Amino acid sequence: MRIVACIKAAPEDQDIHVAPDRTLDLSRAAWKVGAYDLNAVEAGRRLVDEVGGELVGLSMGGEALAATKLRKDVLSRGLDRLVVVAGDPAGDALQTATALAAAVNEIGDVDLVLLGAGSADRYAQQVGTVLGALLGRPTLNAVDHLEVQRDHVRVERLLEDGVQVVDVPLPAVLAVTSGINTPRIAGMKDILAAGKKPVLEVTPPVGAPAATTRTVSVLAPEQKDRGRVLVEGTATEVAQQLAQFLKAL
Amino acid sequence: MTEAWILVYDQEAGTALTRSARALADRVVAVSLGAGALATADLTLTVDVAPGTLVEAYARPVAALLAERGATLVLAGADVRGRLLAGQVAAHLGVSPVDVAGVVQASPLVVTHPAYGGVAVVTEEVTAPVAVLVVAAGAPGPAATPPVSGSSAVEASALEPEPGLVLVETRAKSGEQVNLASATRVVGVGRGFGAEADLDLARAVAAKLGAELACSRPIAEGVGWMPAERYVGVSGATIAPDLYLAVGISGQVQHLVGVRGAKVVVAINKDKNAPIFAHADLGVVGDLYEVLPALVAAL
Ligand SMILES: Cc1cc2nc3c(=O)[nH]c(=O)nc-3n(C[C@H](O)[C@H](O)[C@H](O)COP(=O)(O)OP(=O)(O)OC[C@H]3O[C@@H](n4cnc5c(N)ncnc54)[C@H](O)[C@@H]3O)c2cc1C
Ligand SMILES: Nc1ncnc2c1ncn2[C@@H]1O[C@H](COP(=O)(O)O)[C@@H](O)[C@H]1O
Numbered sequence A: 001m002r003i004v005a006c007i008k009a010a011p012e013d014q015d016i017h018v019a020p021d022r023t024l025d026l027s028r029a030a031w032k033v034g035a036y037d038l039n040a041v042e043a044g045r046r047l048v049d050e051v052g053g054e055l056v057g058l059s060m061g062g063e064a065l066a067a068t069k070l071r072k073d074v075l076s077r078g079l080d081r082l083v084v085v086a087g088d089p090a091g092d093a094l095q096t097a098t099a100l101a102a103a104v105n106e107i108g109d110v111d112l113v114l115l116g117a118g119s120a121d122r123y124a125q126q127v128g129t130v131l132g133a134l135l136g137r138p139t140l141n142a143v144d145h146l147e148v149q150r151d152h153v154r155v156e157r158l159l160e161d162g163v164q165v166v167d168v169p170l171p172a173v174l175a176v177t178s179g180i181n182t183p184r185i186a187g188m189k190d191i192l193a194a195g196k197k198p199v200l201e202v203t204p205p206v207g208a209p210a211a212t213t214r215t216v217s218v219l220a221p222e223q224k225d226r227g228r229v230l231v232e233g234t235a236t237e238v239a240q241q242l243a244q245f246l247k248a249l
Numbered sequence B: 001m002t003e004a005w006i007l008v009y010d011q012e013a014g015t016a017l018t019r020s021a022r023a024l025a026d027r028v029v030a031v032s033l034g035a036g037a038l039a040t041a042d043l044t045l046t047v048d049v050a051p052g053t054l055v056e057a058y059a060r061p062v063a064a065l066l067a068e069r070g071a072t073l074v075l076a077g078a079d080v081r082g083r084l085l086a087g088q089v090a091a092h093l094g095v096s097p098v099d100v101a102g103v104v105q106a107s108p109l110v111v112t113h114p115a116y117g118g119v120a121v122v123t124e125e126v127t128a129p130v131a132v133l134v135v136a137a138g139a140p141g142p143a144a145t146p147p148v149s150g151s152s153a154v155e156a157s158a159l160e161p162e163p164g165l166v167l168v169e170t171r172a173k174s175g176e177q178v179n180l181a182s183a184t185r186v187v188g189v190g191r192g193f194g195a196e197a198d199l200d201l202a203r204a205v206a207a208k209l210g211a212e213l214a215c216s217r218p219i220a221e222g223v224g225w226m227p228a229e230r231y232v233g234v235s236g237a238t239i240a241p242d243l244y245l246a247v248g249i250s251g252q253v254q255h256l257v258g259v260r261g262a263k264v265v266v267a268i269n270k271d272k273n274a275p276i277f278a279h280a281d282l283g284v285v286g287d288l289y290e291v292l293p294a295l296v297a298a299l
Helices: A037-051 A068-075 A093-107 A127-135 A188-194 A235-247 B011-022 B055-068 B080-093 B196-209 B217-222 B253-259 B275-279 B288-298
Strands: A002-006 A009-011 A031-033 A054-061 A081-086 A112-115 A139-149 A152-158 A162-169 A172-176 A199-202 A213-219 A229-231 B003-008 B027-033 B043-047 B073-077 B098-100 B102-105 B110-115 B120-126 B131-135 B153-156 B166-172 B185-189 B212-215 B243-247 B264-269 B282-285
Touching (some): A002 A037, A002 A093, A002 A127, A031 A068, A037 A054, A037 A112, A037 A139, A037 A172, A054 A068, A054 A093, A093 A127, A093 B080, A112 A127, A127 A172, A139 A162, A139 B080, A235 B264, A235 B288, B003 B080, B011 B027, B011 B073, B027 B055, B055 B080, B073 B080, B080 B131, B098 B110, B196 B288, B212 B217, B264 B288
Parallel strands (some): A002 A112, A229 B282, B003 B073, B027 B043, B043 B153, B185 B212, B185 B243
Antiparallel strands (some): A009 A031, A139 A152
């Protein structure tokens, strides 16, 4: 079985500097693979280990994807190889999914496309839903458990008010939850092996769809000024102070 | 006259969605997938959903219907099904779904949504010929909208689902009613708790304070100690209590976004350098396993 796991690199939010006028400076931010995309990688690895096949990572983005460190990081989590498409990581769901769909078709013979719950920067949880429609394949989001049964996968889908058990014929597109598994932490051996795994750069499709929206502004929300009083001491002391504070509210 | 279309598969959620739609348009037309007529809409197109069929299997025919009727504004809820339905309908209409946490203005349509885990708010104008919005609960604010009363006409619409997905079974969640949004005091627990049973320490404090219990996302989705409705943050609940007491929570921006509206924030954390302290009115440096029992005794 050939599985593609979609991963997006995004600027680390802790490194984003907010200026007094609330504009953002991303220039010093390190780019990292989205935490929830690793759940897709892990889910793919487990399936391939079980039924055999290949797990291919797929990422669309800019310069950040050229970094050896980032490539090694994601390859060390269980991918067999990585496919990189040059494109704008700030693109909307349709633009992103269009690039990913072309790459999935180019990779060829893909039985299952897995996505994370949401990207670290946009977190729209939408690229998978659009990708599935573009590829014309059965599509589900919020997949919390999955199991291959011959020509289909049986999944549990976590809704707000319950769980759906759904049979999904292959090939399919599935976005997983952040609770579906615990992504592995790469060991030294994995990181060394990652350096030898193939990375393929594919050319983006020509003629991207027009943007659906025009950005007016990207600003940090207004912050409330907090008291920032810090108390330290024995548990009894600090509990006394805290109780006093709470009773006075 | 402006017209908004809403995608509905549940009466209650549909009513809430009508409210959001009325803030954007004069007339509201519902496409109801198996949920019957919606009293609050001006017109409902009812679609019978065959047993064993997911409502999302109607995405393509619904998109065709919307195109045929010249819909330019379509709203779906920001729940799991709403997201999939909206994303697929949008894709079939050749546009991207638009995430909406807030509405700045209706015409031209300008909306907001968070980005970078809540570090930023993006304001954007929808420029595509069709706007397919994924609307977070309460956006735009119901306060600004007139009372809902549609003339509720009904038309049956026969649509064929796409084959593929087979719904084998639906298991209802043992529905505990949580209403964090209206709680005046909230105690939030995080990964500082080592075991599920230890949450009783927080429950004891919450009982003394008359507070609701909430948590960080990993407590709900990582270890599953609490239901998802109880996690606070950019992808969870947004709360604005008088008091938020964060215990064993580091204070990542994704979590803090959900408590920005709190009047007073108090944090207990054993790490003096925990980011939460920069966002708290009062910070207590200490081990929760010692501080919480002492606090219960002192309250
Ligand atoms: C796209 C995206 C969306 C997200 N959305 C959300 C969201 O909506 N809500 C959310 O909460 N998170 C969200 N997250 C996750 C978020 O980034 C953090 O991982 C999470 O909030 C951390 O939870 P925590 O503070 O409980 O755990 P940790 O970060 O592990 O912090 C645990 C804290 O407990 C302290 N501690 C440990 N032991 C003790 C003790 N004995 N006594 C006192 N203190 C102790 C530690 O010092 C530490 O500060 C999201 C992440 C992403 C990528
Ligand atoms: N540029 C990208 N390259 C590869 N995968 C992506 C990209 N953007 C989004 N994804 C995938 O789509 C999921 C949902 O993204 P989003 O709709 O932005 O929240 C992510 O968790 C990734 O698995």
